Amino acid sequence: MSATPPLPRWADLVLLPLINLAAALFVCGVIVWFIGENPFDALAVMFKGAFYLFPDSLGYTLYYTTNFIFTGLAVGIAFHAMMFNIGGEGQAYVAGLGAAAAGLVVAPYVPAIVAIPISVATAALFGAAWAFIPGYLQAKRDSHIVITTIMFNFLATALMVWLLAGPMIQPGQQSPQSSLIAASAFLPTMKDMLALVGIEIAASPLNLAFIIALLAMLVYYILVWKTRLGYEIRAVGKSQEAAKYAGINVPRVIIITLAISGAFAGLLATNEILGVNHRAVLNFTAGYGFTGIAVALMGRNHPIGIFLAALLFGALIQGGSELDFEFKTITREMVLLIQGMIILFSGALAYMFNPPLARFLARVLPGKGGNDD
């Protein structure tokens, strides 16, 4: 009787993540209470702020969600190949360079219908390229992907600071940022797009990139579960030995997976650079790449899960900014804490609650065990 009974599938996919989330929020709540505020009030403020406090609240939330979808998909696809891409931050950063370059070099001469796809594709391509190198080094030279991608985050920062303060700086300006890209490469805002079909919404940074993110989810789903490449990626992730036996070129699959991962991360630049900033700026990735890890972990590398987790983090960021106005002692940095706790509980401690939950369920659901092991 000492062995843990298997957890039913639904509990593994739904209940366990929720318990982990609750545990993370509980610990954060204790910290909030400890510094003298009411955690339930804080939660209420965040919820309101994320969804309906102002007309544009939801727009902001979805705008942040967009970023998290991209980085979550990036981490998720790499996880399918059992590769830990911790470098989404750097890949997105360098992709910003690509987006801005396309917006500066190509976009002035073409209409939006051409400029936008080219700029989006360039962003993805730059992200892919920045992930390709660590992927190549892992596959062919056996360098650990985690360390290499961490190093590439720092290299991306150095590269961008150098470019934006030097060669790419806007002429006649002091602050490190590029010139404005051509308007034809601007992604239309959601407000403008919906206005075309007669729907009025409040102005917010939410833009076409959100639609791109939804499409990316679809592409991800088809790629992973419905294509040969996806099969090969998952086979490599589950068993490199068996993949080799099956004639799969394991190094090639690893490199391709990392490049795709980098491309997903790179799409973040469409939201930030093409959609909002309209120029290459410093630090626009703002930790989204790292949060993508939490998103993928919570979302169990499935697009639906990733979407829900991205929405959660989008709401946390937007709702968290309301904390600044409502409370004296807690601020939006609270979100970082929550994020850390979520990574801890949904990631590192993901299975802490598994055995007790499994035992509990085995007791309350008699006769249901054993047929799904």
Add this chain to the structure above:
Amino acid sequence: MSAATQNPTSGQNAARIALELKDVSKSFGLVRANRDINLKIEKGTIHGIIGENGAGKSTLMNILYGLHRADAGQMYVNEAEVSIRSSADAISQGIGMVHQHFMLVNMFSVLENVMLGSEGGSLLKDGKKATLKTLQHLADNYGMTVDPYALISDLNVGMRQRVEIIKALKGGADILILDEPTGVLTPQETKQLFEILNVLREDGVTILLITHKLAEIMEITDNVSIMRAGQMVGHRHTADTNPQELAELMVGRKVLLSVDKGAAKPGEVLLKVNNLEIYHERGHKELDDVSFEVRGGEIFGIAGVSGNGQTPLMEILAGMRVPSAGSFEVLGATVSKGTPKGPKEMRNMGVGHIPEDRHVHGLILDFEARENMILGFQDADVAGADFLFDSASITQHCQEQMDHYDVRPANPFLHAHSFSGGNQQKIVIAREMYEKPRVLIVGQPTRGVDVGAIEFIHKQLIALRDAGCAIVLVSVELEEVMGLADRIMVMNDGQKVGIVDAKDADTNTLGLMMAGLTSGEAA
């Protein structure tokens, strides 16, 4: 301080039974690895425990050594009840263990490895001196000489095992457990090991020898206990039994010496192997100048103690490794270092491969059955005609194969790890036979497979042979090779010892060949 200083005959009060188990049971999930085990081991004897792979021997040893904890039952050391919850407990009870997979730190010297766990103080200096003394003592008394400052990574397998034995004995263990100690040894090394064991026995050390090799049991043990499917099925004095009886007890049925099959009708040569060689990463030859031919319509068996070059040979023939030298011609194509072919190309040419270890190579345990049914054939039409997979076709294909090969439960959506060993193997066989290979490389086709499935699998292989396929069969089960194969090649130390006709082969000849003692060509 060492085993040698203890003399079991010195006191009349000394316990006669060194180790006893009463009703010990252990389960892993749904698998009952050990059931109601009872065992008595007399002091100063070599006691063999024999059983097939998967009979539960290793689990039992791990319980004795505190690496696993029994779910039920009692354990007695020197006739006093003990509770062994960790290896530290076992060590303090005077139990030492030589593991099948060596527990040695390759980067460390022999001295450091031996010291580990008995450093004799928080600084290493004094402990080093004491350990050097122990090493000298063991060398003097048992001939277990080893350079204390050599790095483990520079030692050969026999020496590494010697270090393991020294580790087990250093603290004065008087019960020594050896788990499949000869699996990786050459015959000479085995001989040396047995000499050491005999000396230890004379010194009063109780030795527990776990093995699946009958010859070793007969050669060295005083008593033997036989395990089958997690249970003890018999205890014998070695002098009162014979290999035939032990084998029957182990297998639980009359040993299947001949598989029901007609005479082979060999056709043209489909596989011709010319002087194949491959080097291990660490430099020695894993495969040394091996040549043979296999014709369509025959089963070419390869016998040998595991680890004598069979695995690299199969992997080369399946395209998973590239030979260092030599070549092979298969179905009209030549494969060599300069013209390698990968597993995919080999499969496309009509070479099937049932790998030795289905858990490592043959299946992806976390994949559904239907996904496993196309492993290696993911590019075939059955998976879908274009870039996208055809989910319905994949499911249907799997369902058909499961029905045809009687895989139970016949549910394509179940993950591979949910099937029993026999049914997992059926999935692999169904997959590899579906495209009607003209050459089939088969490794350990019935390892960990239940009796019913064994017969089924054997029939499938013979049917494929009769359909004209050239089959290369590798198995550590000598009876299986003798029963199935039409011709048998024996391998030893990476080399071909010889090839004999199956109808002329007997265990004795093959055994001598496996030990590398005769070439068999004269026979």
Add this chain to the structure above:
Amino acid sequence: MIDFLYQLLLTFDATLRVATPLILCAMAGIFSERSGVVDISLEGKLLMGAFSAAAVTSVTGSPWIGLLAAIGASVFMSMLHGFACITHKGDQVVSGLAINILASGLTVVIGIALFHQGGQTPSLFGDQRFRKLELWFTDTFDAIPLFGTIYRELISGHSILTYAALLAVPLASLVLYRTRFGLRLRAVGEVPEAVDSAGISVSWLRYRALIVGGVLCGIAGAYLSISHGANFVREMSAGKGYIALAAVIFGNWRPVRALLACLLFGFLDAATPRLQGFEFPLIGEIPSQLMLAAPYIITVLLLAGFIGKPSPPAAIGQPYDK
């Protein structure tokens, strides 16, 4: 020429200052990684240590209590790491990342709650910091040409924590290679099964390795905020934990070599501002970003086997499951 040498001397002096936290963190990293636990959480422990040192010192006025607090906080983070990846066998990288992000969040959240200064801690003055120690005979040696200057500028005049960092290296070597604890620690990072079968607890060994790492990172953190700096500033670890990790790899998980790597990385950092606008013959000015990125580039090249072959502990990153 004299001026150049003096500048060089000052650069070496600055190198030591920059390298102090790197050395301490690198030694911490060596302990946890040699025990088989990946430690990307050096960064978070460093940050937590820096915050706790500054916060407690500003409340109590004693840098020694601050130092203890830093050690305590950093060890706490270490234990969290251990709880996740030793006790619960969680992914070590994920756990380390969680700790880094937690540290970013906790330091600011608690900092704002306590001090209301946007995440900073109040400035420390005078004896509230570990200041430069003037070693013995500095004045006497001044009389000796060259040596006197070197003694005054380079050897003397550092924080006690810098000397502690330099002392940590031979100590780490001693512990790793000459003690029972070190032998077991190195073994557990290579073949944990061997340690387990020798009757030694794998978990407890790894926990102890993490505790040592926590202590060292705590000292490093205290150096940042109450010795080198005079208060805690958000994200003041600024990637130093990761550079230390790079130094561990560059040093092939060995204390003395890691020290050299830290000094090299520290020197690059210290030389960067001094080389601003300096035209090298033939190559011209080196962008400061390139200088700052050098540790990362070197590490990537090293890991890829272009410079030597790294030999990480064999069992690193794998939770022990018997």
